[in-house]
Amino acid sequence: MSQLDTAWPAGRDVPDVEKLIRQTREQEQQPVCAYIYDLVALRERAHRCVNSLPDECKLFYAVKANPDPQLIASLLPIVKGFEAASIGEIRTIRGVSGDVPIIFGGPGKKDAEIEEALERDVMLIHAESLHEVQRIGWIAERRQQRVSILLRINLRRTLPEASITMSGRPTQFGIDEIQVPEAIRLVQSLPFVQLEGFHMHSLSNNLDARLHAQMVATYLQCVQGWMQEYALSIRYLNAGGGFGISYTEPERRFEWNDFMEELHQVWEDYHIPGIQLIFEPGRYIVAHCGYYATEVIDLKTNHDQHYAIVRGGTHHFRLPVSWQHNQPFEVIAVDDWPYPFPRTEWRQTTITIAGELCTPKDVLAHEVDVEQLRIGDILLFHIAGAYGWTISHHDFLSHPHPHFYYINGT
Numbered sequence: 294m295s296q297l298d299t300a301w302p303a304g305r306d307v308p309d310v311e312k313l314i315r316q317t318r319e320q321e322q323q324p325v326c327a328y329i330y331d332l333v334a335l336r337e338r339a340h341r342c343v344n345s346l347p348d349e350c351k352l353f354y355a356v357k358a359n360p361d362p363q364l365i366a367s368l369l370p371i372v373k374g375f376e377a378a379s380i381g382e383i384r385t386i387r388g389v390s391g392d393v394p395i396i397f398g399g400p401g402k403k404d405a406e407i408e409e410a411l412e413r414d415v416m417l418i419h420a421e422s423l424h425e426v427q428r429i430g431w432i433a434e435r436r437q438q439r440v441s442i443l444l445r446i447n448l449r450r451t452l453p454e455a456s457i458t459m460s461g462r463p464t465q466f467g468i469d470e471i472q473v474p475e476a477i478r479l480v481q482s483l484p485f486v487q488l489e490g491f492h493m494h495s496l497s498n499n500l501d502a503r504l505h506a507q508m509v510a511t512y513l514q515c516v517q518g519w520m521q522e523y524a525l526s527i528r529y530l531n532a533g534g535g536f537g538i539s540y541t542e543p544e545r546r547f548e549w550n551d552f553m554e555e556l557h558q559v560w561e562d563y564h565i566p567g568i569q570l571i572f573e574p575g576r577y578i579v580a581h582c583g584y585y586a587t588e589v590i591d592l593k594t595n596h597d598q599h600y601a602i603v604r605g606g607t608h609h610f611r612l613p614v615s616w617q618h619n620q621p622f623e624v625i626a627v628d629d630w631p632y633p634f635p636r637t638e639w640r641q642t643t644i645t646i647a648g649e650l651c652t653p654k655d656v657l658a659h660e661v662d663v664e665q666l667r668i669g670d671i672l673l674f675h676i677a678g679a680y681g682w683t684i685s686h687h688d689f690l691s692h693p694h695p696h697f698y699y700i701n702g703t
């Protein structure tokens with residue numbers, strides 16, 4: 294078994310997952326290809342995150358990391374609410390709960406989305422531009438319905454380095470910090486729009502927990518400055534998500550306990566009375582609860598390189614190819630062999646794991662070592678719960694979709 298990020302808060306052990314795969318393999322007459330979500334581990338992790346936050350800090354789950362309704366339902370009693378980035382996500386959340394708080398964000402909101410979001414009673418809308426503020430105001434006035442917004446700001450200052458940055462540099466996200474005065478004046482001129490605070494989601498997959506807390510300190514200082522300068526009374530600072538997951542270097546993981554230690558200090562030092570601090574992580578909450586299991590269909594050697602071909606691939610699980618990393622996995626040995634001819638078996642071999650698509654880009658791991666591998670064994674990919682199925686091009690080549698199984702405890 295490979296060295297995985299199994300230290301807290303990373304989820305439970307794999308035996309339950311393996312047991313489930315072996316059971317379903319006996320039932321299915323087709324090669325194994327499935328996502329498995331461990332909802333017990335998910336709830337445990339979410340609980341521990343929520344319970345360690347300072348008072349007045351609220352955790353929302355960013356649904357785009359994995360919009361599976363069973364995950365949303367599992368998190369419902371634990372988190373304060375959900376962050377949605379489209380009307381589709383809002384509908385999914387409302388399908389699980391009629392009244393859980395929803396924050397609606399994302400650039401490029403359509404009028405019909407804003408309209409339906411108001412109908413579906415979202416708690417807050419993140420306004421991403423001045424034009425969007427005006428459209429929200431126009432729709433709210435037409436409906437004679439008051440709407441609470443946060444202004445999403447793209448800061449002009451140095452922020453920690455991470456895999457993906459949305460702020461501190463030109464991007465399509467949020468309102469430029471230099472337009473803050475104009476944005477505040479605009480909101481104040483709109484009778485049906487209430488400015489409830491600010492939203493800053495600056496990076497994704499940040500692995501430096503202490504720096505993350507320092508970034509929150511920067512946010513708090515900005516907000517304090519704007520409150521004083523414009524005599525604002527606000528209720529929320531949404532500090533976004535972006536807590537990282539280390540897929541390939543367990544020793545570099547985001548240390549939640551360090552984050553909490555630093556955050557408690559930051560929250561004390563820069564406390565703004567009456568303000569709730571919101572976090573809206575996606576990846577960090579769900580990544581470890583998901584597994585992608587896929588059966589080895591073929592083993593072949595081509596130009597001296599060894600390839601394992603699996604049932605499935607990047608059309609189900611695009612994350613590793615999109616991030617250019619080798620997804621961690623383990624081999625589940627399957628002893629059954631239905632054919633009357635010999636089984637190919639490799640020992641201590643360096644292999645590339647490719648999928649069933651007709652493109653050389655369909656690779657889940659490149660030149661990785663396996664102790665032993667046979668045709669018919671199953672590869673179990675870990676850390677597949679976030680940005681896995683949902684970001685993948687499911688219908689390319691029209692192969693069947695994977696199964697979805699859930700471990701829900703008793």
Ligand SMILES: *Cc1c(COP(=O)(O)O)cnc(C)c1O
Nearest residue numbers: 355494497498534535574575576
């Ligand atoms: C994607 C997104 C998140 C979640 O990001 P993670 O990196 O998955 O934690 C939170 N807030 C906004 C605005 C987002 O776009």
